[in-house]
Structure formats: C-alpha cells, structure tokens
Amino acid sequence: MTAEQSAPTVKCLVWDLDDTLWDGTVLEGDAAAPHPAAVEALRTLDRRGILHAVASRGDHDVAHAHLARHGLDELFTVLDIHWGDKSQAVRRIADTLGIGPDTVAFIDNDPVERAEVAAALPMVRCYPARDAGRLAELPEFQVARPTREARERRLLYRGELLRRRAQEEHTGAPAAFLASLGLVLTVRRATEADLHRARELTVRTHQLNTTGRSYDVDELRALCRSPRHEVLVADLEDRFGSYGTIGLALVEHDGDTSVLKLLLLSCRVMSRGVGPAFIGHVVRETLAAGRRPAAEFVPTDVNRVMLVNLRFGGFEVAERTAGRLLLHYAAPEPPAAEDGPVRVVAERARRRTVGVVGAGTMGIGIALCASEAGFDVVVVDRAPEALAAGPRRMREAVRLTRLLRGPRPADGPEPGPVRWTEALDALSGAEVVIECVRENIPLKEALFRELDGICPPETVFATCTSAIPVARLAAATRRPDQVIGTHFMNPAHLKDTVEVIRGAGTGEDTLRRTLDLLTALGKKAIVVRDAPGFVSNRVLMATINDAATVLEEGTADAETVDRVFQECFGHAMGPLRTADLIGLDTVLDSLHVLLECTADRRYTPCALLTDLVQQGHVGRKGGRGFHSYLR
Structure with missing residues (x-):
C-alpha cells in the first residue's frame, strides 16, 4: 500500500478487470470467471457504502456485457474502459463522483500499472490483485456504523449521474428541467431506524441548517419519545431514483405555539426547491393542529440562505436576542400544498419489518406471530425446499391457532405481509432479525458475521438458540450491545412466554426494544442472565x-x-x-x-x-x- 495509515476511509475502490477481477482477457475470448474472493470483496464493501468503479483497458461494451453475464454490472458506479493511462481514468472517476483522490483506492494485478497510478496520484492507495480477499479486513475499508444511506450509496450516485447527464442534455429553462424531475418529498416521524442518519445530518450539515445545532443518537431518541417534541425526517426521490434521507426538522410544542427548533437539508438538494416545500409542510401541519407556527434562527458564517428560506416561507422576525432570532408565521393563509416543483407526501407511520432467518418449525411460528401483530415479515432460508413449504406450513399454523384460540380480534391489527426469500440482503430494512437456524455454533457465528455486514447499525439481532451463550454469538458481530437471546417455546405461535437472555454486553436499549417487540407480539417475557442453556x-x-x-x-x-x-x-x-x-x-x-x-x-x-x-x-x-x- 502506498498511502499512509492515517489516510481517510476509502470511498471508492477502482478495479482493473482482466487478470484482476477475473482470470484471462475477455477481449481475446477467454471464459474468465470472476474470482470468488474478489466477488465477496465487491459485495462486502458495497454493503458498507464503499463505491466500486472500473479503470481498465479494453472494449467498454464487451467488458460491460461480461460483467452483466456474471451479475456484477450493477455493483459498479462508473466504468472507465479505454486504452489510455490508468491514472487518468482514476482521476476522471474521482471527478465524476465528486470525491477527493485521497479517498480512492486502486487494485490491479500489474505492478507497472500500479506504479504508474502511484507516481501520478501518490494519494491513491494501490493494491495487488492477490489482496482482493483481504481488503475488507483492512482498517482503511472499515465503516464504523453504516447508515441506510451508506448502504444505498451506489444507487444514490448512479441516480445522480443520470440526473446530471439529463440536465446537461436539457435545452429548456432550469425551472422546466426541475419540473420534469417529478420530485416527491416524503415527510414522516423519525423512528429508531432513522436516528443514526439524523445524527449524521446534524453533524455534517452546516450551510442549510437554521441553528447549527447537532444532536447525538441518545438525544434524538429522547426527543422522539418526548410528548412535547416531534422529530421529522424527509426523504426525496424523483424519476431517476431516491436521494435518500435529506432533511431533518425538530419541532417543540409550547402551549399554543409550535417552534421549529431546527430545520436542515443536505447540500445535495440545494437547488431542488426542497426548503420551501419542507417549511410549508411543517407550517400546514402546525396550523391544522390549532397552533401558531414559529421558528428559531441562529446565524452562522454560512447559513444565511436558511433565513431567506424562512422569510420566503411566510415567517417574519418577531424577536432579536444575542445570537438568535425568533420568527413567527405572518402570512394570512397557509402555504399552498402544490406551489413549486416538489410534491409533499406526509407518511404517518413507516411499516416496521421483522426478519426471521430459518424457515423451520420455530422460524415459521415466530414469523406468524410477527405477521399477526401487523409487522411486515421477511423469512430467509437458503434451502429452496424449506421456502417452498413455508407458506403451506404457515397456513396450517394459522388454522390450528384459529381452532384453539378462536377468530382474530376484530379490533386487532391487519396481518402484515410475509416475504419468503433465499437472499439474506432482504433483511437490510429489518429493525429486528430473529435467528432460528440449526443449533450449531460455527453456523450461527458465520450467520451473525454476515448479518452484521448487511443490516443497518440500529438493527437488533435476536437469537433463538437453545443453549449457546449469547455473548459467544455477540462476539461475532461489531454490535455486541445489540445482540440478545429470545428463546421462544415451541410452537411459538401458541406459547405465550419467551425466555429472554441478556448477554453480558447486551445494552439497556436493546433489552427495552426487545421487550417492546414481545409485548407487540402478545408475549410475556422472563429475563434471565446469560449462561449455557440459560434456565x-x-x-x-x-x-x-x-x-x-x-x-x-x-x-x-x-x-x-x-x-x-x-x-x-x-x-x-x-x-x-x-x-x-x-x-x-x-x-x-x-x-x-x-x-x-x-x-x-x-x-x-x-x-x-x-x-x-x-x-x-x-x-x-x-x-x-x-x-x-x-x-
């Protein structure tokens, strides 16, 4: 490696193809199967939010077709396949993605190619192809707690590149291009799954931030629970795809007034007209609740544009104190809902997802409990025969439940959908994953390591192990505080009590969330300390x-x-x-x-x-x- 150990985390890994990603030269007709270790590195780093690009010599269409044949084309954000210097290709990739070359790494089997890149771009870290299998273990490829935005970064960048190309080709007025995007802003209350991204926004966003305040995850969680506060997050999408979660608002209710204590937007959407749309939504919701809208503004060296947004949104300065302005909404009417290029959708509650790994007797029983409680459920099993039998076995379990316990309560939640799949990646949106695979220590440890790289940092891992100490399984993850034992009894859909095992490192919040989930499933919990076999x-x-x-x-x-x-x-x-x-x-x-x-x-x-x-x-x-x- 040519870079110093203190260099920043890699944001993009640039790959050579022939004799690096695969053996042989595709243009010469070689079959060239991708190296399994390289493919595993591609997928692992992609889940962490590290982008992949190609800087390789050859024919673009032939190389792209070969990548697609092996299901790898979607993993790459930029393909720069020409006959020129690799260093120029790496520089173009960094410029295209808008990232610094010091956050780029390059992998190639040819030492001459690596030397050429290192000489022209000494800040780029270079690796031989034989190191592909160990890249994910190196410190420069570690991401402490990847957010949902990080895991979807490839899709966000691909959408942005398409947007940029369309804007360059657009011949009309800028407003017409903006209107053509079909922008939709979805505003909703923040959930546990949003807290790390919300914290990230408060730390990183300065220019489009009304007060410059930052909050850690615990503070945001407390505000979400407070009856006097609302924490709102905003997602943006258009015809090219999602921008991710790009906005955050904190509203404090004080008597007959609701004060916008913080409103911020990602700089990625500065020119999209999102500010007025977000402010307008908060004002309409406040007026509909019979309260008077107000907003705080704390000037900084860079955030004056947000004061302009508030003024255009109908707010006027009511009080000035040292370093702070209080504004009141002064317009005679609420802001129009469809005024501008952005359509606002208010999402009252995001559906919650429970993941279950293992479509055996216990997994099906737990999945049924979660579905009956109104959760979306994803059941993963890599045995096709278990998945094929799963829906039938669940229907049989439903019939037995109705026979023994009577019909569903009329006022109960609508059963949530159950998805059956072999793909562990389908659990990336789950707030809790309950593991129900065979009672085998190496098997469970490998599963938890894989889940750790797929699931967002806020996901709780619950193991339905019969005897393995929870701490041992937790040690296979980077989140031991979010691993807990939930020993359901068989049949899970008919047994009302669950033995909950708190490992030595299990956090208080993980225990609380687990007990809340079990309550939602209609279960009682008995909490015990961790030991082989528990009680x-x-x-x-x-x-x-x-x-x-x-x-x-x-x-x-x-x-x-x-x-x-x-x-x-x-x-x-x-x-x-x-x-x-x-x-x-x-x-x-x-x-x-x-x-x-x-x-x-x-x-x-x-x-x-x-x-x-x-x-x-x-x-x-x-x-x-x-x-x-x-x-």
Whole structure:
C-alpha cells in the first residue's frame, strides 16, 4: 500500500478487470470467471457504502456485457474502459463522483500499472490483485456504523449521474428541467431506524441548517419519545431514483405555539426547491393542529440562505436576542400544498419489518406471530425446499391457532405481509432479525458475521438458540450491545412466554426494544442472565437425556416415563414427548453445545438419542421419535 495509515476511509475502490477481477482477457475470448474472493470483496464493501468503479483497458461494451453475464454490472458506479493511462481514468472517476483522490483506492494485478497510478496520484492507495480477499479486513475499508444511506450509496450516485447527464442534455429553462424531475418529498416521524442518519445530518450539515445545532443518537431518541417534541425526517426521490434521507426538522410544542427548533437539508438538494416545500409542510401541519407556527434562527458564517428560506416561507422576525432570532408565521393563509416543483407526501407511520432467518418449525411460528401483530415479515432460508413449504406450513399454523384460540380480534391489527426469500440482503430494512437456524455454533457465528455486514447499525439481532451463550454469538458481530437471546417455546405461535437472555454486553436499549417487540407480539417475557442453556434448557436437556437413558436401560417404556411426569408431577407433557416436539436433532445439538460449554458429563448424549437421530427419527416433525406419530 502506498498511502499512509492515517489516510481517510476509502470511498471508492477502482478495479482493473482482466487478470484482476477475473482470470484471462475477455477481449481475446477467454471464459474468465470472476474470482470468488474478489466477488465477496465487491459485495462486502458495497454493503458498507464503499463505491466500486472500473479503470481498465479494453472494449467498454464487451467488458460491460461480461460483467452483466456474471451479475456484477450493477455493483459498479462508473466504468472507465479505454486504452489510455490508468491514472487518468482514476482521476476522471474521482471527478465524476465528486470525491477527493485521497479517498480512492486502486487494485490491479500489474505492478507497472500500479506504479504508474502511484507516481501520478501518490494519494491513491494501490493494491495487488492477490489482496482482493483481504481488503475488507483492512482498517482503511472499515465503516464504523453504516447508515441506510451508506448502504444505498451506489444507487444514490448512479441516480445522480443520470440526473446530471439529463440536465446537461436539457435545452429548456432550469425551472422546466426541475419540473420534469417529478420530485416527491416524503415527510414522516423519525423512528429508531432513522436516528443514526439524523445524527449524521446534524453533524455534517452546516450551510442549510437554521441553528447549527447537532444532536447525538441518545438525544434524538429522547426527543422522539418526548410528548412535547416531534422529530421529522424527509426523504426525496424523483424519476431517476431516491436521494435518500435529506432533511431533518425538530419541532417543540409550547402551549399554543409550535417552534421549529431546527430545520436542515443536505447540500445535495440545494437547488431542488426542497426548503420551501419542507417549511410549508411543517407550517400546514402546525396550523391544522390549532397552533401558531414559529421558528428559531441562529446565524452562522454560512447559513444565511436558511433565513431567506424562512422569510420566503411566510415567517417574519418577531424577536432579536444575542445570537438568535425568533420568527413567527405572518402570512394570512397557509402555504399552498402544490406551489413549486416538489410534491409533499406526509407518511404517518413507516411499516416496521421483522426478519426471521430459518424457515423451520420455530422460524415459521415466530414469523406468524410477527405477521399477526401487523409487522411486515421477511423469512430467509437458503434451502429452496424449506421456502417452498413455508407458506403451506404457515397456513396450517394459522388454522390450528384459529381452532384453539378462536377468530382474530376484530379490533386487532391487519396481518402484515410475509416475504419468503433465499437472499439474506432482504433483511437490510429489518429493525429486528430473529435467528432460528440449526443449533450449531460455527453456523450461527458465520450467520451473525454476515448479518452484521448487511443490516443497518440500529438493527437488533435476536437469537433463538437453545443453549449457546449469547455473548459467544455477540462476539461475532461489531454490535455486541445489540445482540440478545429470545428463546421462544415451541410452537411459538401458541406459547405465550419467551425466555429472554441478556448477554453480558447486551445494552439497556436493546433489552427495552426487545421487550417492546414481545409485548407487540402478545408475549410475556422472563429475563434471565446469560449462561449455557440459560434456565430452561440447562434443566430440561439434562432431564430429557436422563429420561432417554431410563428408556434405554429398560426401566420403563416411553409412555410410562411420560405418564410419571404428567400424573405424578402434574406436567402437561412428559420429557420424551417434549423432546419429540422440540425435535430430537435439536435436542442432540443442544446437548453437544452444553457439553462443550460446561464440560459437565451429564450432557453427554444418551446412545439411544444419538441412534434415533442418525436413523432420521427426529420426533413429531419426522413422524417418529421416542413415540410414533404416523397415522
């Protein structure tokens, strides 16, 4: 690497193609399959908001077609494929994207090409092609907490490039071009998923900021909960796509007056007419609520344009104090809703999404609970047969629920849609992801590492593990404070209580959000501290294992073992039928985990249990376990 360790985080990685992204030369007819490590680096960095571009020699159309053939063309923002110097291509890419060359990196298999770029642009960091697989681990490619805007940066830039090209080709007046964009501003109350982007806006936005104030995430969260305040965020889109979240407003209600304490806009939309539209929306909403609109303005060296926006929006200065102006809305009528190039849409509430990984018995039960509570649900499973069976199994679970619990309450929420997919990326919009995959430590750790790179920083990861300590899974992520255990009982849609496991690093806010979610799902929670097996399975798995041993030794048959627990102890179900309900494969995996984590030989699986699982007799779901369920 040619750059200093203190150089800024890379914003764009520029790729050579032939013998770098793939083996061979496409123009010479080589099949040239992309290197798996390079593709993984492309996707990982893209999820972090790091852009990709191409500076390569060859034929543009041939190279683009080869990228498209392998499903990689959409990952690149700029393709600069010519026969000139690579350094000139890298410079053009930086200019096109509007970023400094010191935030650009370059990867090429040819040391001569790297040397040419390094000599012409010494601030550009250069890497050999063999390093592609380790780029995502280097400090200059780390992004602490990528926001939704960061993860969608490629799409934002591609839209902006299309916009810029259309504006250059437009021959009419600027106002006509603005009107042709079809600008739509969506204003809504901020949710937990918006807080990191909102904080980012207050820290980075100075010119289009009425007061220059900044807020951290905890302050914004407190304001969102305050009955005296409204935190509003604004998203902008047009015919070329989304601009992302570009605006923030903080309104404070004081008696019969609502004061706009802060209004800011991203500089990316300075010339789009968004300021008057946003101000007009806040004024209309305030007047409709029977309050008088007011606004604060704190002058800085660069924000006078926002005072102009307020004055054009109908505000006049009412008070002047040292370093502060208070303005009142003085126009005789509310501002017109359709006055200007921007159409404003008020979104009353953003639908909340719960993600579930694993379309097995537990995953389907949890997904049903979330859907019935009105959440949008995304179920991810990489086994096509599990996804294909999922909708049918959920319908069966719904019928059983109606049979046992009667019809849905008339005043309950409308069930949310359930999406079934193999793509883990579909969870990028979830506020909570509940993991329900097989009880296997390496499998779950790998899943959490992958989710950590896909989901926004505010997403909570809940594990439905049967026995693995939550802290161990949390250590696989960069957000251990946002990992928690939610041990649903089987069947999840019929059991009312969830064992919640708070890991050593689980944050107070994560616990609160999890308990709020469970309440919304109609569940009660019992919170316990983290330990292998927690409370329920630390005791239950030992009991099942001992019951299986009693059966194996011939002390009693399976029916008798269960009757002792039911009739002598008053249990609703004996340990062997309970094991069949859980799944003997899950019980066996849980015992292995408990044995590994505790070194307690009580958890050494009984030979009979192991034999049944190896024979495919995994319990009720397989038709046979300790008992037979075949009709």
